[in-house]
Amino acid sequence: MRHSASPPNPSPRLLPLALASAFCGIALPVQAAEVTLPPVVVTAPQAAPPWARFLAGQSLDAQRARTSDTASLLNGLPGLSVNAAGGVSGLPQINGLADDRLNIQLDGMGLIASCPNHMNPVLSYVSPNQVSSITVYPGVAPVSVGGDAIGGAIDVKTAPPQFAAPGKTIAGGEVSAGYRTNGSGKDLGLSAHYGTDAFAIRYDGSLAKADDYKAGGDFKSFTATGNPGQSLGRDVVGSTAYDVRNHLLGMAWRGDKQWLDLTLGYQDVPEQLYPNQRMDMLGNTEKRFDLHWQRQFAWGELDARAYHETVDHHMDFGADRRFWYGSASGGPTASYGVPCSPISATCAAGMPMDTESHTTGAKVKASFDLSATDTLRIGTEFQRYRLEDWWPPSGAGMWPGTFYNINDGVRDRLSLWGEWQKQITPQWQTLAGVRVDQVRTDAGPASGYANTNGMGMMATYQARDAALFNATSRERTDHNIDLSLLSKYRVSDTLDLDVGLGRTSRSPNLYQLYPWSTWSMAAVMNNFVGDGNGYIGNPNLKPETATTLTATADWHAADRAWAFQATPFYTQVSDYIDAVQWNAATNTAVATPVTGQFVTLKYMNQAARLYGLNLSGKMPLAHHTALGSFGLQGLVNYTRGKNTDTDDNLYGIMPLNARLTLTQTLGAWSNAVEWVLVKAKTDVSQVRNEVPTAGYGLLNLRASYSWKQARVDFGVENALNKFYDLPTGGTYVGQGTTMSINGLPWGIAVPGPGRSVYVRGTVSF
Structure with missing residues (x-):
């Protein structure tokens, strides 16, 4: 729920609504002003439950200086990590579940990644400087937050327009600029706002650009990229450059007990390269509008939202990858630096891939103040999604036709939900909810580049696979039921206990259902987990259903000067969407799994179990000394994930990790x-041949100085220039002959960045 301002003429009847918002983790502006903000991580206000964590203010300011990726703002929260992707498109992970398994919303819009590699996830459409607040539900989320997810929720809000006091006007803005030495990362931000007591308008824009970054040492034995005259140093992480522009324009009107706001968003991405994918994003244009209305009534509140988004997405090989493939005029295969003849029928000029999508959504919810201790909320939601994913001919004659990866893709979702919040005693409150989602998916007939099963000596099985897919019933309708029960009990002024129990469901996405080709070259282009393998869809997949139990013990000082939280969690997933290795020639599962190389896999329903423990805490060390005030913050995250059908490890699970931060404040x-x-x-997925990574330790140094209307942040990331591999960064396929499934060395993990010095300045006006 996005508020442009506090409701005009508040009445005592709004008090239960304010308490409900605090209980559910919704960020109200008046609450943000009451939060005590630690230097690194800002937690939710004291009235909010531990399963909802709130980031805003100084915490976000400090994080913005170090990154252009909004997902990385979540680093440092218990149970949270980020799966590396493109430079501005990281995928958040909560307790071992990531990407579409999370309910991630931008200003209340549940947008969908429209790319076979998920290069344009929800958080890629907002820059860090455009973010006003982030609310995270790391365990069981209330059903009012959303559905069609099994792993928690993340709600990101951009800055709303600002209204003035009656009879007054306000105007102002902010300019920011930053630079990071590793990869020559640059970003520029501008915001401006104007408001009266009834109308407000705001603009937020940002530009971010970077080159390939360097690791803390050599990690590969080759330098060739396949492009004439283009090579990369052995410590350069290829395909990590990006160039992104984001724009937001917001307008709002308010009257007696109601307000209306309209937000227009636009993104242009000329380039975002991917070190763990076979392709690069060479164009992405996103346009959206979001219309939001709220009104207060004597009985409670009515909230309505409508939004629409269009995405035009283009992929091909960037500068760090080979562009020409095939034989020169029927002769031997062209070598690096010797492109095939453009007129040869046995040559391919790149591999253009295009995606277009349209998302339309509407939400209506009502809150009823039944009594001083009871609040009832009900709501409905509809989302209409249309997807076209096609791969045009290469332009050099090798592929004569168009390959339709997903033709006329459909995913429609209709939801109904209700929840009841009860203040049983002054110390005990509960929230119970039920949600029903109907998800309908479909796709049109498939066709390949050519209606053949081979091209020259290359077996492609296009005719066979397309015929089998087209003979399959592809339309399906899932009926999913979510249940949640959250309870908070204040044992004393220094101890809170919280328990969450939930049953959640998620229907498969279109890229898990409908990619139809077993041909390895086509399969490797359908991969959104970054492991370098190829994936085949399965129209018979069932929805994933998870049962999750979480509990939190929160010990703290009465004024929360010190705090310690322990949160164990357990999740059992039936029909978990995992994969099996696939033999394209026989179109059956591989009898003996292949190891030590990239493979082709097909999605399959199996069963999974995830469990772990998240610890976090803070404490003061010294107050008001000659050197300032000192504090200590820390967290430890442990997650274990197993496929209980195969006894394999789940893919992409972050290993045991910890953060310890010594803070100092001295004046400004x-x-x-x-x-x-x-x-x-070491607990890696065997079926995917996941690459193990070594343990490591990093040292980061940070500082900031604030004036009344200015702030400077600077520091050093990975100050000791430590070499390390990203545990959830996937496999390195960022340079060379990426179209061929095993035309690249296997077993190289994507390294993290080496030392980087950063600085960012912000001036308000």
């Missing part, structure tokens, strides 16, 4: 020394 200075420790990743 705010400084921190952070240690990041990550255990070796």
